[in-house]
Amino acid sequence: MSAYKMISIPEAQDIVLSHTQPLGAVTVGLAGALGRVLSEDVRAPDSLPPFPASIKDGYAVVAADGCGEFPVIGESRAGQLDDVPVRPGTVAYITTGAPVPPGADAVVQVEDTEALPPGEGEGEGEGEGEGEGGQRRVRIAKAARPGQDIRPVGSDITEGDIVLRAGELVGVAEVGILATVGAVQLRVHATPKVAVLSTGDEVVDPATRPLGPGQIRDANRSMLLAAAARGGAGEVVDLGVARDTPGHLEGCLAAAIDQRVDVLITSGGVSMGDRDLIKPLLQRQGTIHFGRVRMKPGKPLTFATLSLPQQGGRQMLVFGLPGNPVSSFVCFHLVVLPALRKMAGWAHPALRRVAARLTSPLRLDPERPEYHRATLQWSTVPPGTPAAAAAAAEPPPPAAAAPSPAPLAACELWAVSTGNQISSRLLSARSANALLEIPCAEGVLPAGSLVSALLIDDLGCMPVPAGGVAATPGF
Numbered sequence: 352m353s354a355y356k357m358i359s360i361p362e363a364q365d366i367v368l369s370h371t372q373p374l375g376a377v378t379v380g381l382a383g384a385l386g387r388v389l390s391e392d393v394r395a396p397d398s399l400p401p402f403p404a405s406i407k408d409g410y411a412v413v414a415a416d417g418c419g420e421f422p423v424i425g426e427s428r429a430g431q432l433d434d435v436p437v438r439p440g441t442v443a444y445i446t447t448g449a450p451v452p453p454g455a456d457a458v459v460q461v462e463d464t465e466a467l468p469p470g471e472g473e474g475e476g477e478g479e480g481e482g483e484g485g486q487r488r489v490r491i492a493k494a495a496r497p498g499q500d501i502r503p504v505g506s507d508i509t510e511g512d513i514v515l516r517a518g519e520l521v522g523v524a525e526v527g528i529l530a531t532v533g534a535v536q537l538r539v540h541a542t543p544k545v546a547v548l549s550t551g552d553e554v555v556d557p558a559t560r561p562l563g564p565g566q567i568r569d570a571n572r573s574m575l576l577a578a579a580a581r582g583g584a585g586e587v588v589d590l591g592v593a594r595d596t597p598g599h600l601e602g603c604l605a606a607a608i609d610q611r612v613d614v615l616i617t618s619g620g621v622s623m624g625d626r627d628l629i630k631p632l633l634q635r636q637g638t639i640h641f642g643r644v645r646m647k648p649g650k651p652l653t654f655a656t657l658s659l660p661q662q663g664g665r666q667m668l669v670f671g672l673p674g675n676p677v678s679s680f681v682c683f684h685l686v687v688l689p690a691l692r693k694m695a696g697w698a699h700p701a702l703r704r705v706a707a708r709l710t711s712p713l714r715l716d717p718e719r720p721e722y723h724r725a726t727l728q729w730s731t732v733p734p735g736t737p738a739a740a741a742a743a744a745e746p747p748p749p750a751a752a753a754p755s756p757a758p759l760a761a762c763e764l765w766a767v768s769t770g771n772q773i774s775s776r777l778l779s780a781r782s783a784n785a786l787l788e789i790p791c792a793e794g795v796l797p798a799g800s801l802v803s804a805l806l807i808d809d810l811g812c813m814p815v816p817a818g819g820v821a822a823t824p825g826f
C-alpha cells in the first residue's frame with residue numbers, strides 16, 4: 352500500500368501553483384527581453400509619428416488648389432527637411448515617412464502626377480520638370496482631399512500611452528514596440544534557476560557505447576534540461592546522475608541547495624521499489640504535498656517543497672518525476688511547466704486547450720485518465736485513413752496547375768496518435784504537439800470522437816495540407 356493518497360491531475364496542478372510565486376523583478380536590456388514577462392507598464396515618452404508624416408512618395412500640396420501645374424518649391428525627405436512652407440499655388444516633393452512641410456495639408460502620390468518635360472510649362476529647354484531658373488514644375492493630375500496620405504502626429508502611438516502592460520509576454524512584435532518607444536532597459540520577472548538530476552544505478556551517460564549489462568542511456572536528463580530551457584528557465588544546472596544510495600542522493604540534493612536553484616527536477620526512484628529513495632529523502636528534508644496522481648503515464652509523480660532557513664528561509668520546489676521517459680515528459684508538461692511559467696510572471700500558466708477529432712479508435716483505461724501523445728493536423732479528411740488515401744490518389748492536377756487549396760470551412764483539427772503509448776517508449780512523444788485528455792472509462796472511444804487536446808508545442812511539426820487552406824470559404 353502506498354502511503355500517498357491518489358489525487359487528480361487538476362488537484363495536483365492547483366497544489367503546485369498554490370506553492371509557486373512569481374519571482375521578483377529584474378532589469379534587462381532590449382536584447383534580453385524576448386520571452387520575458389513585463390513587471391511594469393511601458394509608456395511612450397513621445398508620439399509616433401512625432402511629426403505629420405507622408406504615407407507616399409509624391410508631392411505635398413494644398414488640397415484646395417486641386418489639379419493643375421505647380422512649381423516645386425522644395426523637398427522633404429525622410430530625415431532631411433527643407434524648411435520651406437508650401438503656400439497655395441506651390442507644392443513640395445516628399446518621400447514616404449518624411450515630415451509634411453508647413454502649409455501643405457495633403458500628399459498626392461507620384462503616380463497621380465507628371466513631371467513636366469522640357470518645353471511644357473515655364474521651363475523650356477531645361478531638364479525634365481525644371482522651369483526657369485532651375486525651378487521644377489509638376490502637373491497634379493488628381494485632386495487631393497485634405498489629410499490625404501498623411502499620418503497625423505500620434506496616429507500610431509500617442510505620447511503617454513501605455514504600449515505594453517505589466518504581465519504581458521514579450522514576443523517578437525513587442526521587442527519592436529519597445530524599441531519604437533525607446534524602452535531599452537526593462538523591468539521583467541526573473542526566470543527560475545532549474546536543476547535536473549537523474550537517478551538510478553542502471554542509468555549511464557548518453558555517450559556510453561556499448562552499454563554494459565543492465566545499463567540504459569540517460570534520456571531524461573538531456574530531455575528535461577531542454578524542456579526547462581525551452582519552458583523559460585533562466586539558467587539550467589545539470590546535476591548528473593544520483594546513484595541508488597541515500598548518501599549519494601542526499602549529496603545531489605545538497606548540491607542543488609548550494610547552487611540556490613529555485614526548482615529541482617529529478618527523474619526515477621519515486622515508485623514502490625526498495626531503491627526508490629526520492630520520497631523518503633524529501634520527507635526527511637521537506638514537505639511532500641502529493642506522491643501519487645491519477646494519470647497515465649505518471650502515477651508516482653511527487654511534489655515537495657523545501658524551506659531553507661540557512662538561505663534566508665527561501666523555498667525550493669522539488670518535482671520527483673517517474674523514471675519512465677514518457678512519464679517524465681508528460682509530467683513535465685502538465686505540472687512543472689505551469690510552475691516555471693508562473694514563476695516567470697505568466698498570468699495564465701496552464702497549457703492551452705483545443706478540440707480535435709480522433710483519426711483512430713482509442714481503448715480507454717478504466718483506472719486512470721490518459722494523456723495520449725498525438726500530432727494535430729488541420730485537414731479536410733482524417734489523415735492516415737482510407738479517405739485520406741483516396742483523396743491523395745485523385746489524379747494529379749495538370750503539370751502547370753498548383754493543387755487547389757482546401758476550403759477553410761471543411762477543415763478540422765485531427766489528432767493522429769503517435770502509436771504504442773507504453774511509458775518507456777519515448778518515440779510516442781516524437782513530433783507530438785498535443786496531449787489528448789482521454790477520460791478514464793471502460794470501452795473504446797470511436798474514431799471521429801471529439802477530444803480535448805493540450806498543446807505542448809507550437810504547431811511547427813503539424814503537416815501542411817497540399818495546396819494549403821483557402822483563407823475565405825469558396826475563395
Ligand SMILES: Nc1nc2c(c(=O)[nH]1)N[C@H]1C(S)=C(S)[C@@H](COP(=O)(O)OP(=O)(O)OC[C@H]3O[C@@H](n4cnc5c(N)ncnc54)[C@H](O)[C@@H]3O)O[C@H]1N2
Nearest residue numbers: 549568569570571619620621622623627650673674675678
Ligand atoms: N509495485 C509497483 N511498481 C511500480 C508502480 C507501482 O505503482 N507499483 N508504478 C509503476 C509506474 S506507473 C512507473 S511510471 C514507474 C516509475 O518508477 P520510478 O520513478 O521509480 O522509476 P525507476 O524505477 O527508477 O525507472 C523506471 C524505468 O525508467 C527507466 N529510467 C529511469 N531513469 C531513466 C533515465 N534517466 N533515462 C532513461 N530511462 C530511465 C528505468 O531504467 C526503468 O526502466 O514505476 C512502476 N513500478
Ligand code: MOO
Nearest residue numbers: 648649650678774
Ligand atoms: O504511470 Mo507509469 O508513468 O504508467 O508508467
